[in-house]
Amino acid sequence: MPRPEAPSPKTDRKRRLKRWTLGSYRLGVILAALACLRALPRDEVSLDPAVVLEMSREAIPGAVSAGDPADGLFPLLDGDSQTVGWATSTYPQAAKIQGYSGSSELLMVFGADRKVKAVRFLASADTDGHVKKVRDDEPFWRQWDGKAEAELGAPGSPIVVSGATLTSEAMARGVAARFGAEGMDEWFPDALKLADVAKQFPGADRISESDVSGIHQVWEKEELLGTVLRSSRMGISARGYNGTSDVIVCLSPDGEKVLGIGFLGSRDNEPYVSDVRDEVKFADGFAGKSVATVLAEDTRASPSLFTSGASYTNHAVVESVREMLRRHLAEEEGTGFPWKASLAFAWIGIGVFVGVNKVGNKSAVRLGYAAISVAAGLTLGWMVSQDQLVGWGMNGFGWRGILPLLALTAAALVIPAFTGKNVYCNRICPHGAAQTLAGRSGEKRFHLPPKLHAALTRLPWLTLLAIWALAFLASGIPFAYFEPFETWSSGFVAFIPAAILTVGLVAAFFLPQAYCHYGCPTGALLKFLTASPTAWTRRDTIAALLIVAALSRVLL
Ligand code: SF4
Numbered sequence: 385m386p387r388p389e390a391p392s393p394k395t396d397r398k399r400r401l402k403r404w405t406l407g408s409y410r411l412g413v414i415l416a417a418l419a420c421l422r423a424l425p426r427d428e429v430s431l432d433p434a435v436v437l438e439m440s441r442e443a444i445p446g447a448v449s450a451g452d453p454a455d456g457l458f459p460l461l462d463g464d465s466q467t468v469g470w471a472t473s474t475y476p477q478a479a480k481i482q483g484y485s486g487s488s489e490l491l492m493v494f495g496a497d498r499k500v501k502a503v504r505f506l507a508s509a510d511t512d513g514h515v516k517k518v519r520d521d522e523p524f525w526r527q528w529d530g531k532a533e534a535e536l537g538a539p540g541s542p543i544v545v546s547g548a549t550l551t552s553e554a555m556a557r558g559v560a561a562r563f564g565a566e567g568m569d570e571w572f573p574d575a576l577k578l579a580d581v582a583k584q585f586p587g588a589d590r591i592s593e594s595d596v597s598g599i600h601q602v603w604e605k606e607e608l609l610g611t612v613l614r615s616s617r618m619g620i621s622a623r624g625y626n627g628t629s630d631v632i633v634c635l636s637p638d639g640e641k642v643l644g645i646g647f648l649g650s651r652d653n654e655p656y657v658s659d660v661r662d663e664v665k666f667a668d669g670f671a672g673k674s675v676a677t678v679l680a681e682d683t684r685a686s687p688s689l690f691t692s693g694a695s696y697t698n699h700a701v702v703e704s705v706r707e708m709l710r711r712h713l714a715e716e717e718g719t720g721f722p723w724k725a726s727l728a729f730a731w732i733g734i735g736v737f738v739g740v741n742k743v744g745n746k747s748a749v750r751l752g753y754a755a756i757s758v759a760a761g762l763t764l765g766w767m768v769s770q771d772q773l774v775g776w777g778m779n780g781f782g783w784r785g786i787l788p789l790l791a792l793t794a795a796a797l798v799i800p801a802f803t804g805k806n807v808y809c810n811r812i813c814p815h816g817a818a819q820t821l822a823g824r825s826g827e828k829r830f831h832l833p834p835k836l837h838a839a840l841t842r843l844p845w846l847t848l849l850a851i852w853a854l855a856f857l858a859s860g861i862p863f864a865y866f867e868p869f870e871t872w873s874s875g876f877v878a879f880i881p882a883a884i885l886t887v888g889l890v891a892a893f894f895l896p897q898a899y900c901h902y903g904c905p906t907g908a909l910l911k912f913l914t915a916s917p918t919a920w921t922r923r924d925t926i927a928a929l930l931i932v933a934a935l936s937r938v939l940l
Contacts, residue, residue, distance in 0.1 A: 402918040407801035410913050413927045414797065420934040421777030421855055431506075433458060436471045436491065443493045443502035444469035460493075470494040473506060478558025479858055481568055488515070488555045492562070498533045503559070509861055514548035521545045524552055528559065537564035572616040572630040572649050576600055584634035584643040585609045599712065602634075610643060611635040613708040631704045635675070639712070642678055644671040645705055675709050724764060728788030731760040732812065736795050739807025751824065754817035761814025764788070765873025768796045768808060770848070770905050771863040774855045796910060804917035806910050809900065815868060815885075816900055816907075819892035830894050841901055844908035851905055852930075856937055866905060 433450035436458045441447055446468045447460035453472075460469035474490045481487050488508035493501045503525050508515045518524060527543045528536065542556030561568035578588055581602055590603040591612070598618030602609045616630040630648040635641065670678055738744030738753050761767065766789045773793075796808035809816055823829065832840065847866055854861050864870040868885030876882040888899030900907050912923055 399918055403804055404802055406917060406920065406924070407804070407913065409924065410927070411797060411801040413924075413931055414909070414913075416931050417852065417934060418773065418777035420931070420938050421774065423938045424778075424856065424858070431458070431473050431491075436460075439491050439504050439506075440469065440471045440493045440502075444495065468496055469501065470496075470498065472562070474555075474558040474562040476858065477561040477568075478555075481554045481557050481561060488551065488558060490555055490558060492528070492536075492559065494533060500528045500531045500533075500536070503528050508551070514551040517548035518545045518552045518555065521548075521552070524555075527556075533563065536560065536562070539565045539568065574648075576612060576614060576632070576648075580632065580646055580648060581612055581634055583646070598708075608637050610637050611639055611712075613712055614648075615704040615708055616648075618708055618711060629701055629704060631701050631708075633670070633705050633708050635712075640675055642670045642673050642675060642709075645701075647701065670705060675713065679706060679709055679713070725788050728760070728764050728766060729791060731756060731764075732788065732791050732795055735812035736799060736807050739811040740799070740803060740805050744811060750811075751821070753811060754820045757812060757814045757817035758821065761818070761872045766792055767814060767869040767872060768793050768906055769864070769867050769869040770851045770909070771867065771870070773909075774851065774863050778855065797913065800910060800913040804914050806914045809907050809910050814872060815888075815904075816897065818889060819897050819899060822889055822892040823896045825893070828894065829896055832895065837901075843902055844904050847903070848905035848908045856934060868899070869906075 431453075433453075437447060437450040437460065440450070440460055444460050446462045448463050449461045449465075450471065451459040451461050451467075453459075457470050457472045459467045460471060462468045471491060471493045474488075474492065478489060479487050489506040491504040491506050493504065495501050505515075505519050505525075524543055524545050536559060539557065539560040542553065542560075544556065545552040557565075557568040576591055578591060581588060581591070585602045585604070587604040588602045588609055589605065592601045592603065593599075594601060598614045598616075600612040600614065602612055611634075613633045613635070614630070615632070632646040632648060634643040634646070636643055734753065735757065738749055743749055744753070772789070792808075792812070795812065800806045800808070811817075831837070851863055851866055855863070865880040868881050868888055870881040871885045884899070884903065888903060891898035895901075912927065915921065915923070
């Protein structure tokens, strides 16, 4: 059989040019989507005037139409186009205020004198049972009646609904935020007090804040007694059953020994919170241990830290403590080139090398590097995910401390766009590597019937579309719940990512790369960059249309 002719240098150049052009376009689509997310007007009014009118008419019977909104306030007009009232949503200010699992949007209806006539429920991403409880509670909805608009920005002590405290409090905070109250999305607003650290530092007379958020120094007559780390100020949010806990860790002056921990508050459920608070108070299992020991030991196995029946809440506390210590240690390691970052860059660099060179296809290299990736995932916890990308798009990001993650993301997005090689999925991703290793150790490997396989491979694309659509709709849904990656860094704390991780890994023993093929939206995004590298596909057209839709959402 004659050997196929090698492509001429001219053809080769043409193909390369096509690949680069398409790669640039596809990468541009992703960057444009991120830019659109960033540019989304935060104070836009998405309410339909017809809905506003319908929901306001019971309180303002004379209203026959809703006019154009100014500053988010819809004028309610009578038959002579005279203003007989006003209505406004608590969004977008309330969108960041989470109840048990999401934010809620209310409609505030005012009379012509700008005093509250009624407050109505519009929508909620919170848990159904809690929302229903609040919706059925009349005193909750009537607490604002007759109040002037100017009074609403003072949060005070709102009436909350027993059994749905977080949902109702989040709604009330949303009302206050809509009318100017600051910090309503901060659930633990109180500053650290001497009383909070009296057990560990009985003689303390002063607490000072360091330059790094969440790290405090405790003093007695200008002598440093120790350091206190506070989870809510360090942005650490290990969740229990339904909410985060505000935990402190007290360290010796040299920062090497844990003097004890404290429990300032929690948004988790009773009675678990009380159980853990008592346990922390009377049997602080961390006290006296070195920081290195706490970080090294398997705290799940420590009976002194676990209260029967409250393991999620307790685990949240334990994980918060460990994460605080990890971050503090990273800070302490100074501004040089910390070992963690060095390891991360080495891991990424080797991954890129074996991903673009033929040597990476050798079974021993492939499996050896897969084991390294799994170890990197477990120790570093850095992965490219939709939660991370959408978060960067919405909120931007700081460079400090995330350079390895930036390098990882750049390697995942840029290399495939220009080489056609998906180095992240094929080599680097720890979750993909874990599936590769699981597949190798399984006795028997199955393949789905072609039709079922074809149908299921659509799931990652649909999930990807759903995530980005929800992001553009500012849904407030935690996108980490769509993927398993959070579990690699935070452990089995949040149920949904942990369940996706477990099911995906178990399936990988029988179905090769099961989660990659049938579940992963990040994998779909990276496939978009590499599939048909020299030919325009239907996906490119759909992507262009979606960017137009995103742009119109930004501009209109
Ligand atoms: S498809 Fe998802 S899980 Fe699989 S390797 Fe790619 S990013 Fe990782």
